[in-house]
Amino acid sequence: MERFISASPLKLLERSSRKGLGPGNLGVLIARAGVGKTACLIHIAFDRIFHGEKLVHVSLDETPEKVTSYYNVILYDLVKALDMEDEYEVRGRIDRNRLILAYLNQSFSLERLENNLGNLEKNMGFKPDTLIVDGMDCKEASRDLFGQFKQFAESLETEIWFSALSHRHITETNERGIPYPCHQVDDLFSIILQLQPETTGMHLRLLKDHDHPSISDVSLKLDPGTFLVMEKG
Amino acid sequence: MKNIQELRNIGISAHIDSGKTTLTERILYYTQRIHAIHEVRGKDGVGAKMDSMELEKERGITISSAATYCRWKGHQINIIDTPGHVDFTIEVERALRVLDGAVLVLCAVGGVQSQSITVDRQMNRYRVPRIAFINKCDRSGADPLRVIRQIREKLNENPVLMQIPIGLEGNLSGVVDLVSMKAIFFEGERGDSLVVKEIPDELKEEAEARREELLDAASLFSDALTEAILEDRLEEDLIHEAVRKGTLSRELTPVFLGSAYKNLGVQPLLDGVTRYLPSPTEVDNVALDLDKGEKEIPLTVDPGAPLVALAFKLEVTPYGQLSYLRVYQGSIGKGDDVIITRNRKKIKVGRLVRMHADEMEDIDRAGAGEIVALFGVDCYSGDTFTDGRLNYTMSTMFVPDPVISMTVVPSDNKAQGNMSKALNRFTREDPTFRAHVDQESGETIISGMGELHLDVYVERMKREFNAQVVTGIPQVAYRESITAKAAFDYTHKKQTGGAGQYGRVAGCMEPSRDGSYAFVNEVKGGSIPTEFIPSVDKGFRSCLDKGQMLGFPVVGMQITVNDGKAHSVDSSERAFAQAAVGAFRQAYSKARPVILEPIMKVSIECPSEFQGNVMASLNQRRGLIMSSAEDGVFSAIDAEVPLAEMFGYATVLRSLTQGKGEFTMEFSRYAKVPESIAEDLKREFREKGKGGK
Numbered sequence: 001m002e003r004f005i006s007a008s009p010l011k012l013l014e015r016s017s018r019k020g021l022g023p024g025n026l027g028v029l030i031a032r033a034g035v036g037k038t039a040c041l042i043h044i045a046f047d048r049i050f051h052g053e054k055l056v057h058v059s060l061d062e063t064p065e066k067v068t069s070y071y072n073v074i075l076y077d078l079v080k081a082l083d084m085e086d087e088y089e090v091r092g093r094i095d096r097n098r099l100i101l102a103y104l105n106q107s108f109s110l111e112r113l114e115n116n117l118g119n120l121e122k123n124m125g126f127k128p129d130t131l132i133v134d135g136m137d138c139k140e141a142s143r144d145l146f147g148q149f150k151q152f153a154e155s156l157e158t159e160i161w162f163s164a165l166s167h168r169h170i171t172e173t174n175e176r177g178i179p180y181p182c183h184q185v186d187d188l189f190s191i192i193l194q195l196q197p198e199t200t201g202m203h204l205r206l207l208k209d210h211d212h213p214s215i216s217d218v219s220l221k222l223d224p225g226t227f228l229v230m231e232k233g
Numbered sequence: 234m235k236n237i238q239e240l241r242n243i244g245i246s247a248h249i250d251s252g253k254t255t256l257t258e259r260i261l262y263y264t265q266r267i268h269a270i271h272e273v274r275g276k277d278g279v280g281a282k283m284d285s286m287e288l289e290k291e292r293g294i295t296i297s298s299a300a301t302y303c304r305w306k307g308h309q310i311n312i313i314d315t316p317g318h319v320d321f322t323i324e325v326e327r328a329l330r331v332l333d334g335a336v337l338v339l340c341a342v343g344g345v346q347s348q349s350i351t352v353d354r355q356m357n358r359y360r361v362p363r364i365a366f367i368n369k370c371d372r373s374g375a376d377p378l379r380v381i382r383q384i385r386e387k388l389n390e391n392p393v394l395m396q397i398p399i400g401l402e403g404n405l406s407g408v409v410d411l412v413s414m415k416a417i418f419f420e421g422e423r424g425d426s427l428v429v430k431e432i433p434d435e436l437k438e439e440a441e442a443r444r445e446e447l448l449d450a451a452s453l454f455s456d457a458l459t460e461a462i463l464e465d466r467l468e469e470d471l472i473h474e475a476v477r478k479g480t481l482s483r484e485l486t487p488v489f490l491g492s493a494y495k496n497l498g499v500q501p502l503l504d505g506v507t508r509y510l511p512s513p514t515e516v517d518n519v520a521l522d523l524d525k526g527e528k529e530i531p532l533t534v535d536p537g538a539p540l541v542a543l544a545f546k547l548e549v550t551p552y553g554q555l556s557y558l559r560v561y562q563g564s565i566g567k568g569d570d571v572i573i574t575r576n577r578k579k580i581k582v583g584r585l586v587r588m589h590a591d592e593m594e595d596i597d598r599a600g601a602g603e604i605v606a607l608f609g610v611d612c613y614s615g616d617t618f619t620d621g622r623l624n625y626t627m628s629t630m631f632v633p634d635p636v637i638s639m640t641v642v643p644s645d646n647k648a649q650g651n652m653s654k655a656l657n658r659f660t661r662e663d664p665t666f667r668a669h670v671d672q673e674s675g676e677t678i679i680s681g682m683g684e685l686h687l688d689v690y691v692e693r694m695k696r697e698f699n700a701q702v703v704t705g706i707p708q709v710a711y712r713e714s715i716t717a718k719a720a721f722d723y724t725h726k727k728q729t730g731g732a733g734q735y736g737r738v739a740g741c742m743e744p745s746r747d748g749s750y751a752f753v754n755e756v757k758g759g760s761i762p763t764e765f766i767p768s769v770d771k772g773f774r775s776c777l778d779k780g781q782m783l784g785f786p787v788v789g790m791q792i793t794v795n796d797g798k799a800h801s802v803d804s805s806e807r808a809f810a811q812a813a814v815g816a817f818r819q820a821y822s823k824a825r826p827v828i829l830e831p832i833m834k835v836s837i838e839c840p841s842e843f844q845g846n847v848m849a850s851l852n853q854r855r856g857l858i859m860s861s862a863e864d865g866v867f868s869a870i871d872a873e874v875p876l877a878e879m880f881g882y883a884t885v886l887r888s889l890t891q892g893k894g895e896f897t898m899e900f901s902r903y904a905k906v907p908e909s910i911a912e913d914l915k916r917e918f919r920e921k922g923k924g925g926k
Contacts, residue, residue, distance in 0.1 A: 068859070100859065101861050107864055122845065123846075
């Protein structure tokens with residue numbers, strides 16, 4: 001697990017002002033379709049779990065079976081790439097500390113999520129330190145909704161990571177350099193990352209670092225197959 | 234069979250209470266195999282035709298996959314009615330093994346439920362093309378479009394509506410066929426006469442839109458259809474051919490609608506079976522050639538080729554054993570000599586029959602693709618038959634190990650004899666059901682895949698074999714394993730006059746990575762003579778049946794022997810086997826043994842309002858919740874729960890969810906028992922030991 005932590009994409013945040021996202025905050029990963037948003041979010045999930053945290057993966061467009069199989073495939077690749085010997089223990093740790101909540105056919109509402117998380121805490125004693133929310137249509141989601149998520153993160157003392165789908169043909173960017181679709185809600189996010197395939201490899205860039213005003217080009221080059229850190233970008 | 238292209242071997246499978254048996258009964262009625270309709274829980278005391286076992290009739294469930302055949306518009310259809318309980322999954326698996334296609338029955342209200350997902354997964358494993366029938370469209374709350382969405386999302390299939398309903402719930406009166414663009418009504422007391430009319434005005438727009446969807450989906454499989462659409466010269470046959478191609482490639486699932494109970498929509502479904510599901514010639518089957526190291530050999534659907542057939546189900550009848558057979562290659566006829574591959578036993582085919590549930594029709598010969606039954610042949614379920622020219626076996630089916638067992642004690646001598654007969658029969662019929670006599674207690678122990686599984690066999694013992702038995706409390710199949718490496722160095726020395734016994738073995742035991750037993754010989758310089766090494770292995774193996782901790786079988790151990798000593802006169806195979814037993818005992822307790830228990834994958838569905846209660850109930854049972862999916866007003870919870878905690882859960886779940894929740898479970902893996910539970914087990918073991926003395 002130590003091997004993974006030292007090569008995790010979240011290493012990028014070690015160079016952020018607070019060394020991470022932190023409880024009560026929202027983070028978002030922006031990437032185009034097919035680049036690997038879910039895979040990268042799952043890496044974030046592994047990083048948090050291997051740091052001893054509990055995590056809930058909220059999927060708004062995939063069944064739990066599919067999400068589980070994503071985790072399994074990515075873990076399988078990691079075990080091979082890092083030559084991890086404690087695979088059984090790692091799997092057990094993931095199963096014990098991760099829970100998948102799926103909302104199919106527009107079943108999602110924040111109220112329902114709150115209710116489900118309440119059930120988990122009350123009946124299972126499972127209180128997540130991190131929430132991963134995958135599949136939310138950030139273009140359609142209202143500012144209000146993210147505002148409510150922010151309050152929710154604060155009251156639950158949890159950090160929440162989202163994925164956001166960008167498009168090649170929409171080049172809109174705000175004055176702070178935050179691209180579509182987060183350019184109008186960037187104030188609600190503490191960390192904004194962008195995953196971009198480039199000719200030299202897959203690059204993960206830090207676009208927003210809490211309230212830190214100036215960000216020099218903080219980025220990591222990731223292995224496009226495993227999403228593990230190859231070198232500083 | 235004159236034209237094998239017109240043969241269909243299909244299964245009808247789905248979640249319990251989706252109405253499979255009712256649907257099958259209607260199919261048999263419309264194909265004129267039966268002349269009256271009886272309901273599953275009928276008041277007429279006859280019961281549906283496919284539920285031939287008395288117990289099934291009483292409980293209103295289908296346990297055995299009875300086979301039957303019928304004819305529809307020049308096609309012969311063999312139907313295997315499959316059970317819907319996960320406890321009987323081996324029945325479903327066996328049925329799927331011999332099928333060429335399937336009808337997946339879904340309830341228009343309940344939708345895609347947990348068992349449908351399990352069955353669908355099994356169908357994928359056997360690459361069975363299917364069509365779907367959304368049944369019970371007459372029920373309150375019926376929503377076929379929701380079911381379509383679920384087929385897409387939960388089963389990951391590509392469903393396409395072939396019909397739309399005319400009315401829904403209580404107003405259901407017929408269907409609109411999206412290929413012919415006609416309305417079909419089912420008139421007459423039993424819906425026997427189909428009346429084709431123009432589409433009602435209020436449905437025309439929807440029918441056009443749905444037909445567009447159908448054409449879009451189907452055209453992906455046929456360039457001819459795409460061209461015809463572009464050139465506006467559509468023909469029905471082109472659409473059927475494209476849908477058939479999509480279905481055979483398992484990239485399209487045509488969906489039919491209706492209500493079998495209300496006699497609505499069954500005949501068009503039969504048309505769908507014959508139009509879209511494959512004939513035996515369109516399915517690839519392989520056998521394993523035992524003479525060539527189990528090399529896979531494709532079989533040809535040629536009646537002239539050497540015979541290869543598989544016995545996929547046995548049934549006891551008052552006149553002897555009936556063995557259901559699927560002929561894959563060649564043909565089998567009355568009076569033929571055939572060989573059972575398993576034991577190379579030669580048998581003569583006496584009676585060859587075609588089954589119609591519990592009635593039979595004698596035939597002289599059956600060719601490749603056909604499903605028939607042999608009468609009075611002594612074989613096991615899963616046996617391969619050949620004519621002796623080939624030494625083939627059909628690929629072995631995956632058979633899970635039993636996870637639950639209980640004692641059965643006959644009430645008197647007569648029951649004892651009958652019980653033996655019953656157990657002999659059941660173990661031949663069902664590889665997941667086992668029976669053995671415990672050597673210490675002398676009790677008969679039966680094992681299987683779940684509480685219901687064993688319950689049904691106990692009931693069958695009483696009803697079919699008149700064996701009155703008393704059953705014990707179900708016991709979980711625990712295992713023992715070690716968690717640390719421990720060394721051994723043991724000398725077995727015995728001098729009691731005459732030839733002595735001498736053998737020394739040294740090495741270590743440690744957990745094996747893959748959970749199985751492994752023996753590694755690292756002896757150098759002949760300190761243990763080569764001829765005694767197998768005896769050392771045998772000695773260690775003999776200790777695995779009963780662990781020293783609580784007497785459960787030991788799994789996941791690697792033994793490495795690296796040193797030893799022999800005596801030129803006193804060493805023998807027996808002495809080294811005994812030395813291994815001593816070495817095992819010496820090291821076992823040092824290797825930190827633990828008890829393992831079976832962990833089940835449990836899937837629960839319930840209205841979302843009960844999610845919290847259900848989670849609490851799983852938590853109380855040491856369950857680990859893996860996921861929860863919200864869909865509309867329902868929650869589906871997946872968890873891993875120790876089997877020991879699941880006894881009686883059906884009743885608990887019913888009361889927690891006002892009867893609206895249901896669950897399925899299947900074996901997942903073995904895991905270490907928590908310390909506190911292990912202590913309880915040890916205490917029980919000690920008390921049992923004392924009581925026994």
